Amino acid sequence: MTPVIETAYAKLNLALHVRRRREDGYHELETLFAFAKDGDTLSATMADTIRLEVVGPFAAAIAGSNLVLRAAEALAEVAGAGHGAHLVLTKNLPVAAGIGGGSADAAAALRLLARLWGVDPADERIGAIAASLGADVPACLRSETAFGTGKGEALAEVPLDLAGTPALLVNPRVPLSTGPVFAGWDGMDRGPLDPARSLHDGRNDLEPPARALVPEIGAVLDLLGRQPGVTLARMSGSGATCFALFDDAEAMAAAERAMPAGWWTLATTLR
Template sequence: MPTETAYAKLNLALHVRARRADGYHDLESLFAFCTDGDSLSAEPRDDGELTLTIEGDFADDLDPGDDNLVLRAARALQAASGTMLGADLVLDKSLPIASGIGGGSADAAATLRLLVRLWGLRPMDIDFPRVAASLGADVPACLGSQTMFGTGIGERLEPVDLDLAGMPVLLVNPLVPCPTGPVFRGWDGIDRGSLDPQEWRRGRNDLAAPAIALVPEIDEVLAVLKAQLPSLARMSGSGATCFALFGSEAERDAAADRIEADHPDWWTLATSLR
């Protein structure tokens, strides 16, 4: 059965510049992706029907109904390509939902990548940027799952060569949902300046303060991560997942062991950047 990884997304820095009239926000972000994530597999159908089964640690937290981003992505690709084929899709949900690491967006992007192969489509015949953007602001970045500098609402993307591949990273989430909408609405509206993607370590996440106001546990996660002496610890996206970058896998794994022992109710993922 063909499979595709829905790589976990990290916002290494996220600057919110303005609130737009359409309800979105102008932002600047450096997107990076982990080598791990959810897993998607599929079997083809010749009747055009689409089904979705969800398995894995967080399966109970996700609705497999028609509004699921996996099925929405599959329908969008059917429409864009004109194919009469369908698929039985299986999502192994190992990333927590509403967690700031692009779970749903990454799943949608993985669906597009997987079904292009499964259905034997010609990628050059499909307007993938348009299809991806129709599914959500983070889906275009997740489609390529490579380090990118995003502007606009995150859909205007430029590749950035920062040589991040292989960098050890530890993800930690207190397993408290942190919905994106309320976090953005909690932003104080102050433009604190632009993001230079080459100087991303000097950047910030402007959504950290409103996310912590909604989910105070994020502040504890950040404090615990910083106590592990990483090269950087920061919240990703709109939370609640936070990440820490380390100089070696041994340092990362030792930090993961300590946090798992002290906070067995938190979710952790020891991985690396792509």
């Protein structure tokens, strides 16, 4: 059987404002989500049970339970008895990197298996599964530019067309867990994010604590910001991946060549 294939699009936080700590342990956020056209790849064929195989350059970083399996098992309950699949996840993106990771993979599994098993993609239960798996999974399920509030799960459309914008993602190959970064936030509310204003008016409030944990982030941002043709350079999510948007693909390609050989890079465009 020919496998069904889905891309787990890399997530970018073009801006991320942390407004307050919540009593439930989460933080109140305002963020502008965007997605690259590239990312991890997930394929599936029908099978008697649900099985997951992980391959690719960052496969070794995936151990134990996986959000893809949790997503598949939850959707199987919606699809009904007897639904299984052999899933192959090609892990192209670094792990613990602020660009979606497991959330994007889980969302891709939901989209992919809905097609494979004949589940209506508009079924509200798919969205409920996404929300149960993590704060970023609903945005990754849509994989389109959106304004996120709450934990990031409350999504609204934005009047912003970034499709085709050249984007360079850069990671110094240092994993950075989300928890310690949020724990290092200083608790200061620096004001709301207005998605209708220029991207330059935004910021990433998690950058200072992330840089304190991984100083290489500063080097990445400094180098990206000096590249000809760059229109915006910022850290994504809780790091350590940073990104730069460019005027054109030639400027982006030149910037990628200027990055040190030891850093991970992805030259792509926004969806």
